[in-house]
Amino acid sequence: MTTNSISRPPLVAQPRDGGELTSPTNLPAFDRRPVLVLLPSPRPTTVPTVLLGAARILAANGLWQGDYVPDTFNREMCIPHFLRPMSIVAALKxxxxxxxxxxxxxxxxxxxxxxxxIDDGPYWGDTRSLEAHVDEWGDEAGRSTDEAVALLERLATTSERAA
Known part of the structure; x- marks a missing residue:
């Protein structure tokens, strides 16, 4: 099998003067082109910020008892999954x-x-057992969104209250 060494132009536009594309002087005038720079959205980096984020999601969308979200395969709903009511595990993810x-x-x-x-933890320590333990707590009959939000907020601020 032979390979052709065909010189191809770069897929990213390069400025003619050797400058940077993201320079603030790159205006639509002359030969400079504006470049759309997409920055990644900030994601939480600590466990307390994830817990507080999940509490905000549950407070906004509601607690779903059952699978991660209602109508997982989109047979009846056309709402994006992150806007639907969700379980506690799904809110954390x-x-x-x-x-x-x-x-x-x-x-x-x-x-x-x-x-x-929650209740001294599960018997097994693998990821799926941990998720199942949290889901069992959230799926108890009569469990409300407010209780789930309160638990997440209390756990997230435990270190602050201890100090």
Whole structure:
């Protein structure tokens, strides 16, 4: 198998004068072109910020008892998942990654901290057991959104109250 060494132009536009594309002097005049610079949205980096973010999500959207979100396969609803009522585990994942179905290390740490604070924690310490323990607490009959928000806020501010 042979490879062709064809010289291709770069996919990113390069300024002719060798300057930077994101320079504030790059205006639509002459040969300079404006460049759209997309910055990543800030994500929480600590467990307390994830817990507080999940509390805000639950307060805004509501607590869902059952799966992560209602109508997971979008058969009846056309609302984005992050705007639907969701379980506590889904709210923690959504606060950490922006998606209630996406795992992340910081979300797993927050789920672990929350699971260990509920009824002395689960019997097993793996990630799925921790999630199941939190879900069981959230799925109890009569559990309200306010109780879930209060638990998340209390756990997030434990270190502040201890000081």
């Amino acid at each position: 959504c606060a950490a990654s922006g998606d209630p179905h996406r795992d992340s290390p910081i979300a797993d740490q927050a789920i672990s901290a929350l699971a260990m604070s």
